[in-house]
Amino acid sequence: MHILIIGAAGMVGRKLTNRLVADAQLGEAPITRLTLHDVIEPARVEASFTMETRASDFSAAGEAKRLLADKPDLIFHLAAIVSGEAEDDFDKGYRINLNGTWSLFEEIRALNRASAGAYKPRVVFTSSTGVFGGPYPPRIMDEFLQAPLTSYGTQKAIGELLLADYTRKGFFDGIGIRLPTICVRPGKPNKAASxxxxxxxxxxxxxxxxxxxxxxxxxxxHASPRSAVAFLLHAATINGDAVGPRRTLSMPxxxxxxxxxxxxxxxxxxxxxxxxxxxxxxxxxxxxxxxxxxxxDARRALSxxxxxxxxxxxxxxxxxxxxxxx
Amino acid sequence: MHILIIGAAGMVGRKLTNRLVADAQLGEAPITRLTLHDVIEPARVEASFTMETRASDFSAAGEAKRLLADKPDLIFHLAAIVSGEAEDDFDKGYRINLNGTWSLFEEIRALNRASAGAYKPRVVFTSSTGVFGGPYPPRIMDEFLQAPLTSYGTQKAIGELLLADYTRKGFFDGIGIRLPTICVRPGKPNKAASxxxxxxxxxxxxxxxxxxxxxxxxxxxHASPRSAVAFLLHAATINGDAVGPRRTLSMPxxxxxxxxxxxxxxxxxxxxxxxxxxxxxxxxxxxxxxxxxxxxDARRALSxxxxxxxxxxxxxxxxxxxxxxx
Structure with missing residues (x-):
């Protein structure tokens, strides 16, 4: 199994990488190759399988094509301009979080069609509780509307919609997960409001x-970094038919x-x-x-x-x- | 007041045009100019003010710029590839319904910024109950999630999200309305499932x-064509502050x-x-x-x-x- 992680240099990407290296398999499938991508070169990790690292802006013209040229079986799409920056730099947020994500999905669709449907990877997309906006009920249920109050949340909500439609049309097999705030984040204090x-x-x-x-x-x-990695791995291996047409889930x-x-x-x-x-x-x-x-109330995800x-x-x-x- | 209708040749666009011509004003403001746009040349109507018609693909490069060059005060965006066609022709649906809408919004943003915020038109966007997907509660409330089961519904839901975010950022003043099935449609039977x-x-x-x-x-x-026109006129004149950040409303x-x-x-x-x-x-x-x-339960719209x-x-x-x- 060839796995591609886009946005591999972030905290969650690094922990996911370490876990994949330690397990050397995903479900029953041995990992044969892992491609780590980010806008800065991700750190290499010693592994029992082929490991490669790449640095580029995945939203730039032709980048999605280059990244997917070897048709990875599983794609983790973790790349994003974070909330504060997407709010301050409107163009950059839309370029990376919306155009970047859409061009990635479009390239998978092109490969799916060129292969008459034979290429149909699992795509795991990290979304955010930022797709929601107040006023809220005391607990947010799975059927509560997405009414974001930030550009970041808007871009993630659009990513969720595209993920569901491209999956429904059979171009790939997408699962989105809305991560809680990850706590306790390792490292130094940063300027994020959270x-x-x-x-x-x-x-x-x-x-x-x-x-x-x-x-x-x-x-x-809240959820721990360890849970975030477990969510990603479960999303990578879950039976897509059991998920149904609503492809993005609020995580517990x-x-x-x-x-x-x-x-x-x-x-x-x-x-x-x-x-x-x-x-x-x-x-x-x-x-x-x-x-x-x-x-x-993350009922669907728990079930x-x-x-x-x-x-x-x-x-x-x-x-x-x-x-x-x- | 200069009004632009994009998608003016459709049934609702024609009825809206006739109503604007008959009223010759909107709220308290006299209409001075009406621009009718569609992919086919809209029919001209005799009017007491300047009337012009244009035909082009509004999603083509540079078209949004040309359409908005004279900075209309009010823009009705009714243009869309309909549900069945958007489902059959994936590229065309996304090109018109998503890229076309987004490029229109982007051009308004460019004019808003170039004028240091002085140009900030009301944008009335027609969305659809197609943004929803089953399973449904017995009545769909204003807080029910958008989980479309068609590409058309996906594109409209994305349009709603963009409308809300561009409005929140102050680039224009958008109101979206989700129309019921319009009944009784005049004209000949067509092949729409509805x-x-x-x-x-x-x-x-x-x-x-x-x-x-x-x-x-x-x-x-259901709602009548007469109600559809009334919804559009009310959306054109409503106090945006009263609507709040959730800019698209399910119509009664x-x-x-x-x-x-x-x-x-x-x-x-x-x-x-x-x-x-x-x-x-x-x-x-x-x-x-x-x-x-x-x-x-269209409570917000009714209120x-x-x-x-x-x-x-x-x-x-x-x-x-x-x-x-x-």
Whole structure:
């Protein structure tokens, strides 16, 4: 099996790569080749199969054709301009997130037709809870409308629609997954508005101070990086017929308040660690986060076998096990 | 006020034109100029203001720029490849319904930016109940997801998303309206799967036989051509702030079964007219219609002042008044 990961240099792409290298198979199929692509050259990993890395702008003319020339059996499409940048740079967001995705789908369709339907890869597309926009019900059900309030969410919602239509027409076999906020993100604090959800756990555990810019009653929707990889692998192997025509699924996760996050940290690491969290309200972040989904009823995904953590303590334990070597 | 109608040669476009010519104003604003555009030259109508007609493919390179060169104050975007053709000709449907719409929006954005925001027209976009796909709840609420089961529905759903995002960013002021099936359509029977909803009323009233290809318990969602025009005019003048960020609205209509349509015809025209309906089940049409929405709770549109008929007899009476001269 030849696997292509587009957007392989990001945090989720790197963890997915490591997992594929460790497993050396997907379901029953041995992996024979893995192509890692991103706008910057992804890091190479030692593997028991052929591994290649490529760097390019996948939305540029002819790039999709080059990337798909060897007809990968499975394509993970993780590439995106993130929310803040897509909001600031309207053209770039649409060029990468919409035109890039569409040109990728169009090239797969061209190969599908040129092969009289013989080439029909599984395409796993990462979408986002950003496809939703308030006002929300207390829990977002699988039948709640996509009414995004950002350009990023709009572009992801359009990607979902294209994925479903191209799949319905038989050009490829697409599965979209809407990831919760991934927590605890490893690495340094970044400027994403969602960054504090991770940093209030990660920094105190590392002996550093963290800033909490919102109040403790803010509720949000989380899953671990390990779950994100598990979602992708399950989406890669799931029986498409069981999914039906609605090809994108809201993934399961943990809904909890910031206060509950902090109590989970206290239970695991004690008061001294929690004391490293400093309250410093930030009106801009408060306003942004106020527009975000708080809770989902991910019934379809659960019934199709997607699994996440069941509480925030598990999320912290996974961070300690995977990033802090226990 | 300068008004541009794209897709002016279709049935709704022609009725809208006639209404604008008769009113010679929109809200309080006198109409000074009306530009009618379609892929075939729209018929000219005598008017008290400047009237011009243009024929071109609005999705072709440079066409949106030419169409918008004089910066119309109000743009009705009614142009579309219809459902059946978009399903048969995938490329054409996406080229017109998605690329054409997007290039139109992009050109308005370019003019908006070049004028530092001074040019910000109202854009009225006709969408469709085809953005929905089953399984449906008994009535489709305003918060039900868009999960289309046709390429046409996909393209319209994407148009809705773009309309909302470009409006949110302030590039124009868009309102989308999802039209019910327009009934009774004037003219000859056509091959649209929905054609029988009109022909079982229109043909018997004209002394002709009509074919009913589905059973009488099929339920569907209707509004008259007169209501369609009223929806467009209300969308052109409504206060955009009252609409909020969800810019496309499911229009009100009449939900009734084919049996109720026939009883309404009997009440108005008698048994001899109803006897001209011949039952001839058509498995293909039965299957297509089975996937269509049956009933809506168009609460938002109603609260914003959109009005439709309240029963099917009214729909027939409007057909008699407007098409059969009473």
């Amino acid at each position: 960054g504090f959800f991770s940093s209030i756990i990660r920094e105190p555990l590392a002996g550093l101070e963290a800033v909490l810019p919102v109040s403790e009653d803010v509720r949000h929707w 996760g943990v809904s909890c308040t910031v206060g509950e996050q902090i109590e989970a940290l206290r239970n695991i690491a004690g008061d001294a660690v929690v004391a490293r969290i400093r309250r410093e309200p930030d009106e801009k972040i408060i306003r942004i986060v106020d527009g975000w989904p708080r809770d989902f 199709l076998g997607f699994k996440a953590e069941s509480n925030f303590e598990d999320i912290i334990r996974i961070h300690i096990a995977d990033e802090l070597r226990g | 054609g029988f909803f009109s022909s079982i009323i229109r043909e018997p009233l004209a002394g002709l036989e009509a074919v009913l290809p589905v059973s009488e318990d099929v339920r569907h969602w 209509g009449v939900s009734c079964t084919v049996g109720e349509q026939i009883e309404a015809l009997r009440n108005i025209a008698g048994d001899a007219v109803v006897a001209r309906i011949r039952r001839e089940p058509d498995e293909k049409i039965i299957r297509i219609v089975d996937g269509w929405p049956r009933d809506f 914003l002042g959109f009005k439709a008929e309240s029963n099917f007899e009214d729909i027939i009476r409007i057909h008699i008044a407007d098409e059969l001269r009473g």
